[in-house]
Amino acid sequence: MSSLVEVARAAGVAVSTASRVLNGSSHPISAATRARVIAAAERLGYSPSALARALVSRSSRLLGVLVSDIVNPYFSVIARGVDDVATRAGYVTMLSNVDRRTATEINRLQTMRNYRAAGVIFAGSGYVDDPEAPTLVKAVRQAQEQGIHAVSLTVRDLGCPVITADSQAAAYDITDHLVSLGHRRIAFIEGPPGMIATHQRREGFLACMSDADLAETARCIPGGFDYEAGHAATMRLIARPPLPDAIIAANDEAAVGALNALRQARIDVPGEISVAGIDDLRVAQFVGLTTVSLPLYEMGAMAARHILDTAPGADTGDATTTILSHRLIPRETTARRSS
Amino acid sequence: MSSLVEVARAAGVAVSTASRVLNGSSHPISAATRARVIAAAERLGYSPSALARALVSRSSRLLGVLVSDIVNPYFSVIARGVDDVATRAGYVTMLSNVDRRTATEINRLQTMRNYRAAGVIFAGSGYVDDPEAPTLVKAVRQAQEQGIHAVSLTVRDLGCPVITADSQAAAYDITDHLVSLGHRRIAFIEGPPGMIATHQRREGFLACMSDADLAETARCIPGGFDYEAGHAATMRLIARPPLPDAIIAANDEAAVGALNALRQARIDVPGEISVAGIDDLRVAQFVGLTTVSLPLYEMGAMAARHILDTAPGADTGDATTTILSHRLIPRETTARRSS
């Protein structure tokens, strides 16, 4: 109900005239007609169909973002960056949670393709040696050929531009910070097995330890990106002495888990041991966690901007990788250690 | 590119045949033709236009959710509930951040109306005596007349069904818990001024205090829903002795702020003072905060289900209010007090 046709009829004008009034074309319209159309639209509660408009204009003004889990603050900050840019440009954000499953990612990408999204932003990290990766890459290519932009927010071979922070450098920097504070035996709690992000952060840690000639005292233990994993990993660390000088968790949430495990074991932080994370989520501020701030909001915002600014037909510039800078945030969970 | 027409041409069949193959009509199709069409669709990377389909089927399979800020875990949990149900039903979630601004809320509602969303979920709380409320209510009514369902997740006079937790009862219950632990002088850190949610939670607190004959020792101080507000309010509390026996913050994040202010002032929790929050966000678990668990995920999920299950034309059942139950979660920031 209340289509343009009805507005036109109510105003006693042709459909095309109503159309031109309601979205200001350059075509001249008399003030009287204009007023009549506007009044009719108002009276009927006219709502222009973005669907029909999208069909003819070949632009849906829809923007897709694929996150692992929007409840995870890492992703919600990204989503916020995306949505702010999208909204300001008159676009609407389509959100999908893919729970780190490549198959779901493929499925949701296809769906967003069906909606003729202007672009799709991949916020989640991929897996090393993912058997489904080729299928995803193919789906991305098909979408691109159709004029749908794809942007990945993590280093990942999707055949699309990457806008990201340097996870590896972030891990390197936080490690370097601990080293420069005098820590020697540093343990690294890894992310979930198989993820590219896990790999990168561990490599950053190991590279720094190696550069500092501390490769022997570097210790990597399996963990995860959540509180429970950080907690459990730290418990294991405590159970098998000697305790390291410092613990770096693969992300902030795991670091908070580590912090709590240490507190429960009555091990003083940062007196006996320093703890650091990566991401600088809001919770890091709450618990005074030393961490590395990743430009998550900017990543989302810039990805959205890239999609909206690049002409639909234009070359997506497949190979480009943009690295946004991170920043060390020293707080209270790390302290200098006199060796 | 790659419309149904092209698939049909590539397969050497009529468009209607291709259509029937690709979305299984009752019309009989030979296996050979079917295979040929599917192969052609596959080869061309055919992606059925959800836009065109929505236009003719009069169902966009789009579901809108309006949150204040997706970064706020309160809302991201709701959004997750919505998206899970939507995705399972083959719908796509449209997300918008409205930053607690009614004007933006109206604007985004109109936009989702333009996209012919099956429904729009209002997750944010409104304001008391909001001058823009009537405009919003009118917009909601127009949307409903158009067959778009609206659901509010907070008690709010939008003229649409409400699916919510009883904020006031939650506040009452957490207060009662503290009272039953022996606390007498309890301070309540309020939410942001003017919000309906703020009002409800304060009323719950006051009602319980009154019921316990503790109205005189009840103390309400202005605060907010964020860490900084909780921190600042607690600082003010500390600056003006006597310190209460317990602090209840309007939500968990403010409670964490309170916790940190107390720690900085070297006031032992729960030894000298108990602290509690409301919401049971993930951070509450991290810091061992006693709180009330609100069924946020279920609210989102149930709202989405309501929208998808109710026939587009059917009566929305405007007046109904569904209350989902909350649950007290005692943790380590509250303790019995011998008086």
Next chain:
DNA sequence: GGTCGGAGCTGCAACGATTAGGCAAACGTT
């Protein structure tokens, strides 16, 4: 006074998909 030009409006095709009805082959059966 005829033509030009522009203002102001109309009508039509197109976007991509769905659906229904009518019809025509091809095929097997009797």
Next chain:
DNA sequence: AACGTTTGCCTAATCGTTGCAGCTCCGACC
């Protein structure tokens, strides 16, 4: 050979919007 059934074609309409081509006035200019 007559018959029914299967299978697929074609045509037309529909959804709501847009943009283009064209039409009709009317005043102005030479």
